[in-house]
Amino acid sequence: MTAGDRREHDLLGDRDVPADAYWGVHTLRAVENFPITGTAISGYPHLIDALAAVKEAAAGANAELGLLAPEKAEAIVTACREIREGRLHDQFVVDVIQGGAGTSSNMNANEVIANRALELLGHDKGDYTHLHPNEHVNLSQSTNDVYPTAVKVATIIAVRELLDAMTVLREAFAAKADEFRDILKMGRTQLQDAVPMTLGQEFSAYAVMLEEDQSRLAEAALLVHEINLGATAIGTGLNAPTGYAEAARRHLQDITGLPLITAANLVEATQDCGAFVHLSGVLKRIAVKLSKSCNDLRLLSSGPRAGLAEINLPPVQAGSSIMPGKVNPVIPEVVNQVAFEVIGNDVTITMAAEAGQLQLNAFEPIILHSLSESITHLAAACRTLAQRCVTGITANTEALRASVQNSIGLVTALNPHIGYTAATAIAQEALATGRGVAELVLEHGLLPEDRLTALLRPEEIAGTTA
Incomplete structure (x- = not known):
C-alpha cells in the first residue's frame, strides 16, 4: 500500500483504494469488471439523486424505528442531501451497464455516503468500524429494492422534464397552425393530390398528436409510482423490521x-x-409520431x-x-435519428424485462440506461425541433x-x-390538357361563375367554415 492509498477488505480479500476516494473496494472491483460503455452512472444525475434520496429515506426510517443511532442517521442524511445538491457526483464511477442487478450502483452509493458520513463524524475515510456501508447505510x-426504487424515482423526474419539452414543441406547432390558418394548400394521400386544406390544419395536426402523446405518457408514468422499497432481497422483507416499508415510503x-x-x-x-415495458412502449409511440412529423417537414420543404x-x-x-x-433539413434529420434510437431502446427494454427469472430481474441496469437515453434524448429533440426549426418555418x-x-x-x-361522372x-x-x-x-357550363367562386373559397373547400 502506498502513501496515497488506503486498504479495504471484502469477500475476495484486500485491495488498495485511493486515499482520497469516497468510493471503496466494492466500487473498485465493479470498475474493473465492467469496462462496457465508458459512461459512469455519474452521467445519469437523476439516478444519483434518486439513490441518495432512497438512502436518506432508509436512514430516516431506521432511525424512527430505533435501528440506527441518531448521530449515524444524521451523518448519513447530511451526506445524502449533499449528494442531492450536486456534490460528490464524480465519485459515482461504476459503468451504467453492469452485471449483478444493480449491486455495483448500490454499493457505489453505500460507500460514497458512508465515507462522507465518516468525515462528518470526524473519522477517516475507510474507517468502517464507526459507520459501515453495509451495516448502516444499507x-x-x-x-x-433500492435499485428498482431509485430507477423509478429517476424515471419519474425525467418524464416530467420530457412532458415540459413536449409542451414547448406542441405550443410551437400550435402557433404555426394559427399563423398559417388562412393559407390554402393541397392535402395528399399516398403522396398523390387529394383535396384542399389549409397549412394551418396541417400544423394543427402535429400539435394535437403531441397533446395526445403527452396524455398517454402521463398515464404511463403513474404506474412507475409503485415501488418495492422494503421488499429487501426477493419481496419477503427479510431483515427489514415491521413497519419499515411504510416508514421508508413515507x-x-x-x-x-x-x-x-x-x-x-x-x-x-x-x-x-x-411498468418499464409499458412506459417504453409509450416512448416508442411518441418517437414514431414525432419522426413522422419530421418526415413531413422534410418533404414539404424539399427543393428549393x-x-x-x-x-x-x-x-x-x-x-x-x-x-x-x-x-x-438537419434539425428534422437529427430528430429522426433520436426516434430510431428510442425504437431500438424499446426492443432492448422488452428483451431485458422478458429475461428476468424467478424472483428477480437481473437486467434492470440496461433498462435504466435505455429508458434514460430515450427520455432525455426525446426531451432534447423536442426542444431542438421547436427552437431551431418550427418557430422559424415560413410558408411559400x-x-x-x-x-x-x-x-x-x-x-x-x-x-x-x-356529379361524379361529370367530375x-x-x-x-x-x-390530358x-x-x-x-x-x-x-367552359362546359357546369356551374355559373358566381357559384363556382363561392364553392372554391378557401374556408369552404378546407372545411373551416363555422
Missing part, C-alpha cells in the same frame, strides 16, 4: 415530493418490470426548386462540402395557391355539385 435494504415521498405507493405484493413487484417547396425551414448551417448553396404562399389552382384534386370539392370527365380532361379544373367547369 441497513434494512437490498439492492433488489420518508421518500417527503424527500422527493412524489406520490409514491408501496406495491400490494412485494414478491411480485420485485420481479416485475411491466425541384421539390414540393411548400414551406421553408430556417437555414441553420451550410449543407454540403461540395455543393455550394445547399441547405439541408404563392406556390401553395398555385398548387391548389392547378390540382386535379380540386374537382373533388365540386363532385357533389356537378371524372373534367379530371381526365384537366390531366394541363388546364385548370375551374376553367374547364366554366
Whole structure:
C-alpha cells in the first residue's frame, strides 16, 4: 500500500483504494469488471439523486424505528442531501451497464455516503468500524429494492422534464397552425393530390398528436409510482423490521415530493418490470409520431426548386462540402435519428424485462440506461425541433395557391355539385390538357361563375367554415 492509498477488505480479500476516494473496494472491483460503455452512472444525475434520496429515506426510517443511532442517521442524511445538491457526483464511477442487478450502483452509493458520513463524524475515510456501508447505510435494504426504487424515482423526474419539452414543441406547432390558418394548400394521400386544406390544419395536426402523446405518457408514468422499497432481497422483507416499508415510503415521498405507493405484493413487484415495458412502449409511440412529423417537414420543404417547396425551414448551417448553396433539413434529420434510437431502446427494454427469472430481474441496469437515453434524448429533440426549426418555418404562399389552382384534386370539392361522372370527365380532361379544373367547369357550363367562386373559397373547400 502506498502513501496515497488506503486498504479495504471484502469477500475476495484486500485491495488498495485511493486515499482520497469516497468510493471503496466494492466500487473498485465493479470498475474493473465492467469496462462496457465508458459512461459512469455519474452521467445519469437523476439516478444519483434518486439513490441518495432512497438512502436518506432508509436512514430516516431506521432511525424512527430505533435501528440506527441518531448521530449515524444524521451523518448519513447530511451526506445524502449533499449528494442531492450536486456534490460528490464524480465519485459515482461504476459503468451504467453492469452485471449483478444493480449491486455495483448500490454499493457505489453505500460507500460514497458512508465515507462522507465518516468525515462528518470526524473519522477517516475507510474507517468502517464507526459507520459501515453495509451495516448502516444499507441497513434494512437490498439492492433488489433500492435499485428498482431509485430507477423509478429517476424515471419519474425525467418524464416530467420530457412532458415540459413536449409542451414547448406542441405550443410551437400550435402557433404555426394559427399563423398559417388562412393559407390554402393541397392535402395528399399516398403522396398523390387529394383535396384542399389549409397549412394551418396541417400544423394543427402535429400539435394535437403531441397533446395526445403527452396524455398517454402521463398515464404511463403513474404506474412507475409503485415501488418495492422494503421488499429487501426477493419481496419477503427479510431483515427489514415491521413497519419499515411504510416508514421508508413515507420518508421518500417527503424527500422527493412524489406520490409514491408501496406495491400490494412485494414478491411480485420485485420481479416485475411491466411498468418499464409499458412506459417504453409509450416512448416508442411518441418517437414514431414525432419522426413522422419530421418526415413531413422534410418533404414539404424539399427543393428549393425541384421539390414540393411548400414551406421553408430556417437555414441553420451550410449543407454540403461540395455543393455550394445547399441547405439541408438537419434539425428534422437529427430528430429522426433520436426516434430510431428510442425504437431500438424499446426492443432492448422488452428483451431485458422478458429475461428476468424467478424472483428477480437481473437486467434492470440496461433498462435504466435505455429508458434514460430515450427520455432525455426525446426531451432534447423536442426542444431542438421547436427552437431551431418550427418557430422559424415560413410558408411559400404563392406556390401553395398555385398548387391548389392547378390540382386535379380540386374537382373533388365540386363532385357533389356537378356529379361524379361529370367530375371524372373534367379530371381526365384537366390531366390530358394541363388546364385548370375551374376553367374547364366554366367552359362546359357546369356551374355559373358566381357559384363556382363561392364553392372554391378557401374556408369552404378546407372545411373551416363555422
